[in-house]
Amino acid sequence: MKMDALIALEDGRTFPCASFTGPGETWGELVFNTGMTGYQEILTDPSYRGQIVTMTYPLIGNYGVNPEDVESDRIQVAGFIVREYQAFPSNFRATDTLADYLKSQGIMGIDDLDTRALTRHIRNAGAMRAVISTRDLDPASLVRRARETPSLVGRDLVREVSTRIPYRWVAGERVPIGEDTALDATLWREKGTKFSVVAFDFGIKYNILRCLAAAGFEIVVVPASTGAAAVRAMAPDGIFLSNGPGDPEPVTYAVETIRSLLGYRPLFGICLGQQLLGLALGGRTYKLKFGHRGANQPVKNLDTGRIEITSQNHGFSVDMASLSADEIEVSHVNLNDQTLEGFRHRSYPAFSVQYHPEASPGPHDSRYLFETFSKMMAAA
Numbered sequence: 001m002k003m004d005a006l007i008a009l010e011d012g013r014t015f016p017c018a019s020f021t022g023p024g025e026t027w028g029e030l031v032f033n034t035g036m037t038g039y040q041e042i043l044t045d046p047s048y049r050g051q052i053v054t055m056t057y058p059l060i061g062n063y064g065v066n067p068e069d070v071e072s073d074r075i076q077v078a079g080f081i082v083r084e085y086q087a088f089p090s091n092f093r094a095t096d097t098l099a100d101y102l103k104s105q106g107i108m109g110i111d112d113l114d115t116r117a118l119t120r121h122i123r124n125a126g127a128m129r130a131v132i133s134t135r136d137l138d139p140a141s142l143v144r145r146a147r148e149t150p151s152l153v154g155r156d157l158v159r160e161v162s163t164r165i166p167y168r169w170v171a172g173e174r175v176p177i178g179e180d181t182a183l184d185a186t187l188w189r190e191k192g193t194k195f196s197v198v199a200f201d202f203g204i205k206y207n208i209l210r211c212l213a214a215a216g217f218e219i220v221v222v223p224a225s226t227g228a229a230a231v232r233a234m235a236p237d238g239i240f241l242s243n244g245p246g247d248p249e250p251v252t253y254a255v256e257t258i259r260s261l262l263g264y265r266p267l268f269g270i271c272l273g274q275q276l277l278g279l280a281l282g283g284r285t286y287k288l289k290f291g292h293r294g295a296n297q298p299v300k301n302l303d304t305g306r307i308e309i310t311s312q313n314h315g316f317s318v319d320m321a322s323l324s325a326d327e328i329e330v331s332h333v334n335l336n337d338q339t340l341e342g343f344r345h346r347s348y349p350a351f352s353v354q355y356h357p358e359a360s361p362g363p364h365d366s367r368y369l370f371e372t373f374s375k376m377m378a379a380a
């Protein structure tokens with residue numbers, strides 16, 4: 001049963017719509033994703049914390065939801081906006097409808113509005129603060145309230161999503177590491193058979209862990225606040241810097257830790273991991289007007305000349321000009337807007353990409369990067 005709702009943007013634009021998840025109210029930075037499939041992976045990606053996601057593909061919900069296609073243990077988005085919600089899924093894997101999935105976690109689902117107009121507005125005016133409500137349908141009041149919500153800029157959202165305790169990723173499951181277990185080199189009992197990787201959880205997607213495991217690594221996932229000394233005590237073969245939500249700049253504790261681990265062991269970063277590595281190397285990050293979110297962004301691999309069709313979800317970027325060319329080599333560039341999509345250090349064993357080689361959702365063109373990480377550890 002749908003009910004009247006209203007979306008209000010901080011710049012005064014409002015969009016009458018309908019809630020397909022019942023009464024509610026939510027707020028966040030409004031962004032759009034151009035992917036045609038993968039709405040469950042998008043909903044559960046911790047990188048979207050604090051954001052209301054609009055899908056440009058109109059029919060959403062048509063394959064339901066299932067327990068497998070998740071990127072974390074919960075829905076992370078602040079709200080979900082689609083053109084036309086499909087209430088009757090047709091998929092042998094479906095175990096629930098999208099509406100019931102959202103309702104079960106108190107997340108608003110909105111449809112019956114012109115999502116093309118909303119998307120074009122965000123493209124022209126930039127990602128911005130928004131409020132959605134079924135309770136307050138007065139445009140002036142809701143616009144005022146949108147302007148009162150906090151901006152994404154300057155907020156450390158990593159703290160809200162990072163694991164509180166270290167865990168191993170074993171056969172696709174999280175296995176918590178007991179309080180009494182020392183996080184030291186003895187942790188890797190099978191060391192010698194596989195490379196051991198400490199993965200910082202800045203909001204890590206499960207499919208990154210699946211890809212690291214598929215590459216043959218023993219993985220321990222640690223809280224974002226884990227210090228360099230604790231990582232050194234674990235004596236891993238490599239260190240992974242994960243994706244995650246929000247503005248990279250306020251995550252200063254992670255930047256400091258990464259800076260002190262440069263050169264210690266091979267480092268591989270994805271998305272927020274690239275941004276934190278860029279900051280640790282003295283670079284600067286900046287906010288893109290509306291970000292890159294979708295599954296068809298063309299990225300040129302400067303080593304091979306190949307164009308990779310990539311999955312992307314980011315609203316910040318590392319300023320290429322802020323990195324020293326003596327220290328950093330650019331490896332990947334976005335062909336749509338020439339933004340920095342990947343770099344490596346010229347002397348430390350450290351590399352990163354801004355896009356998502358693990359996809360989920362999206363194409364698998366860039367899975368080779370996990371093998372690159374393996375070769376870097378083999379050469380260390």
Ligand SMILES: NC(=O)CC[C@H](N)C(=O)O
Pocket residue numbers: 047242243244245246247248270271272273313314315316317
């Ligand atoms: N997926 C991510 O890691 C996103 C990184 C960062 N929060 C951004 O929006 O740019």
